[in-house]
Amino acid sequence: MIHDLIIDWVISMSPPPSQGDGQPQGPGMLLSFVVPMVFVGLIFYFILIKPQKKQHQETQKMRDSLEEGANVITTGGIHGTVKKVKDDIITLQIADNVRIKINRSSIGTVKE
Numbered sequence: 001m002i003h004d005l006i007i008d009w010v011i012s013m014s015p016p017p018s019q020g021d022g023q024p025q026g027p028g029m030l031l032s033f034v035v036p037m038v039f040v041g042l043i044f045y046f047i048l049i050k051p052q053k054k055q056h057q058e059t060q061k062m063r064d065s066l067e068e069g070a071n072v073i074t075t076g077g078i079h080g081t082v083k084k085v086k087d088d089i090i091t092l093q094i095a096d097n098v099r100i101k102i103n104r105s106s107i108g109t110v111k112e
Contacts, residue, residue: 071111
């Protein structure tokens with residue numbers, strides 16, 4: 001069923017047969033296909049790509065600004081307090097006398 005719908009859509013997008021005088025179709029046919037595709041591309045950019053890029057930048061900014069004493073939750077769900085920040089390795093205290101080392105990219109959120 002979906003296959004038939006796709007084939008019908010492709011056939012409807014194909015150019016109409018030539019006029020019988022042997023003249024090829026003009027550039028207007030190409031333009032009528034390119035303009036909607038550009039429009040769809042812009043919609044995808046503004047609805048999907050741009051917000052995702054903004055969220056990634058905010059997450060990276062949050063991870064870069066981590067300081068000792070911050071309460072965080074890792075992407076795996078572990079709650080802890082940052083005890084040491086060194087390059088890409090963060091030492092979390094998750095209980096009394098229990099510390100773990102994790103990558104900076106494993107930090108999911110910072111609790112207030």
